[in-house]
Amino acid sequence: MSSLGVVASGAAADAIASRVGELVEAQFASKLFAQDATLWGPDAESESAIRLSWVNLPRSSRPLLGEVAALREQLKGEGVDRVVLCGMGGSSLAPEVICATAGVDLVVLDSSQPDMVRAAITDLDRTVVVVSSKSGSTVETDSQRRAFQAAFSEAGIDPTARIVIVTDPGSPLDEESRAGGYRVINADPNVGGRYSALTAFGLVPSGLAGADIEALLDDAESVWDVLSADDDGNPGLRLGAAMAGTDPLRDKLVIVDDGSGIVGFADWAEQLIAESTGKLGTGVLPVVVGGDSDPEVRWPAADVTIARLVGDDDSDDDLGGLGAGPDGTADGSRSEVAVSGSLGAQLLLWEVATAAAGRLLGINPFDQPDVESAKKAARALLEKGIGESEAPAATDGAVEIRSLGGDWLGAASTTADALAALFAQLDPEHGYVAVMAYLDRVTDAPLADVRPGLARHTERPTTFGWGPRFLHSTGQFHKGGPATGVYLQVTTAPHEDLAIPGREFTFGDFITSQAAGDAQVLAEHGRPVLQLHLTDHDAGLAQLTRALTDLSPAKGDA
Template identity: 70%
Template sequence: MSALDVTATGAAAEAVARHVPTLVADRVASRLFARDHTLWGRAAEEESAKRLSWTGLHRTSRHLVGEVAALRDELAATGYDRVVLCGMGGSSLAPEVICATAGVPIVVLDSSDPDVVRAALTDLDRTVVVVSSKSGSTVETDSQRRAFEQAFRDAGLDPAARMVVVTDPGSPLDAAARAGGFRVVNADPDVGGRYSALTAFGLVPSGLAGADIEALLDDAEAVADVLAEDDDANPALRLGAAMAGTEPLRDKLVLVDAGTENVGFGAWAEQLIAESTGKDGTGILPVVAVGAEPARLYDDGTVVRLVASDHDADADADHATPATASSLVTVAGPLGAQLLLWEAATAVAGRLLGISPFDQPDVESAKAAARELLEAGIGAGEEPAFTDGAVAVTALGGDWLGDATTVDAAVDALLGQLDRERGYVAVMAYLDRESDADLEHVARDLFDRTGRPATFGWGPRFLHSTGQYHKGGPATGVYVQVTTAPAQDLPVPGRDFTFGEFIAAQAGGDAAVLADHGRPVLRLHLTSHDAGLEQVRAALGRGRP
């Protein structure tokens, strides 16, 4: 089934009725798919002019079907049955969703944590590694690449025979990889990272892992003409209006898995929406719901229910609570179609918000701050205010900690800074997202405790997605950063820093930039991982104070 279904009720439906006729009259859909770079205003034209090729990827990426099949045949001689992807942000999230939906395994390495990196450097005799970096200069991915090259050599294996590089043509990585005899697949340079799901960044690792990438393109192509049509029924116009056209603006978008076959889709949509819209003091904050659909909702939120393609549209209203029905969108469709839908809808939302959906001005600031800390050799930066049990506590972004001397009191002090009408809580965990996965549930606990949206991001990968919204969006967030020391550090081959030093600098740089923007940040550093994690989990998960 290739049909898309977007329905809206309440404030979302009012937004559709208010804005879609104007979007149709302005021919926004047809101009978008004709790559009209003037849709977002003069200030956005230079960036937009080189970022719109994603609208035609269902056709222009067709050559990759045969190319990836040939790669699989070549690599079959290695006996591989394990694919590891080294990538960040859009380069990793799309393949993760594609492979999970297809039911094929892939190891996504999107961390600088030395323990996480070390765990991926296993089973090398049956492993193929895909290194994905648009610019080739992403330090996380470069460090991971260096680690795998060294590990293969140490195991007596030729790295060039077991690694595939995906990058833009002419990038430093492109030249170096070709010179080193590595297989290289070039991606479309006129597509930004978060819109790259149907480029080589999404398709090469997914295809090597066993996903049917031709079917993915087929599903996107089946809806492309509908999404390009200037018509009131256009699903992208309807979704974009529901996202960004409510009055007053409901700028929290709660993504609920309500039976969709597209596994983990919320995490991919989160990075697309947050990084595209969170800038210039505005934006849409995507909130990936953990657990059951919320029975109540804040007044500045819209719920998006992601349902199965064969869902019963007439039954949608039966699943809505009175609170969520006040602004509710239901979206259905196969993965390839939804990837293109949400990209187009996000571009439409950018027009309604008056921002460029293709730049990310605040992502670089955190990278620069991390580089400064690495060069200074001061790790995570600020000294802790106090230590309670197995947790060292640091407060940044203002004099708000008061006389707190316990983790519980520090959390209470941070939540005391929360705007109860428009604010949100963000938990940013620089931990192992597999072994520490249970910590994600604190987001739901914080929602129940405060009545306000709570998001959860794994560091450092969120720096390439929601990190942009945290710094460039509305100044309404309060932030909890959880860090830890590695069980064992790991050198980065050919560099003068270790993975442990790098991730500490990333966390420190992120917190410093947030603090510079006047955002309150509570850093909870685990001095003993297991005991500290239990202590943090309990402090964040407490009931209403």
């Protein structure tokens, strides 16, 4: 039996006190679990009507258990023990958390970066590939599938025996794969991607990798009654109010793991919250940080609520330090909420909380219009053909400097000056910095270590996203949320490009178009974008890292 805890202080506690009552009075929880599509207003009703089956997944996903277990045993008998997942956004983030928390290996390929794709295509003699795409038309996933099909064939391995397709029934991928003799497992079509953790998208790759997916469903089902109750103590309503009910709205939710035992949960929650709420000029921006020493936690701004992921066994007494400053003394300006519970229970909890947050914000939490706009821009650039890039405003060593979204770069000719010009555009009270790195998130992982230093330098919340992964996450908030961000885009020449079988464009062309399309849409929304292109990957990355590391801290110990 799992349990959930949501304990708040400061503005988050005030929000719970003032906003949960209206959700209870509106019978939000019971209507949500009855799949009432009217909860978010008439404009959202048509979308909501086909997106609410996730509330019953702890029960409706049970038939998958036997099928996944049988397939795992069959593959094991054939010496296949390496699982690769090709998927984007909701198709990859939940399995990554489930498997990391369970301590089982899963290779997640959620990129079109050529070096990262090539690195995943190895050990084919013991590899099964799960290709996950709800629509069946996601270009990243289709390209990855094509690459693996060709690689298996070249290795003399039947691709139909080693590729498992997870998609919605009747999707183009469903029909094509069945006709081609592939094993297809259908997901519930009435669940959106970011709410799909407990569908086939989350369970099939996780179960094949060896995670206990039955226990995951058991934990989620054990909190079904409490999350569906119209009660002031409902943890889903309490968390939703803490996230989106503060007055004025604290629209940066800084998520810090404080001993939860759940590995990478904040990355999953980031996508769920940002893509669900960031639209119509409002929303909640999740900011994933490393710990209490990070600036957003040590010196939280007035527009920040801190969400702590704490251990399942922590009691309310253990959470009594909420609202304290870094020295343990009371700090009345802090807004904090601590959340405890097992992984299965928390997956359902945060989905309920995000749906409640949508109600409080007055938006539809089930669409993602600006994710689609970036996809369209990327497709248009691909169809036009990847030509010569526009000449940079300046070149500094192995870094080309370009700017979009206004005439703000000035005479900046060095990387350091360009960064200074970008940060000068920041709203000191409501702004945020978004780093968008279209690099290999495995081999280039150390670049993410610059995030806390940027937050110290700018004194504003700072996010770090790997492209194209973040396009299905914070990418929605960047364009649909408040116009308060400044955007640092990093692109690179790959060590070696990689062809996509059956396509006229390469993986290198594709990720170039994704970055350019994203920057174009941001600029059209009036967002300032600094593009730094590394003409030599290794030299440029070292140069950029130095420039970002050398930024002087504006606060704290220099």
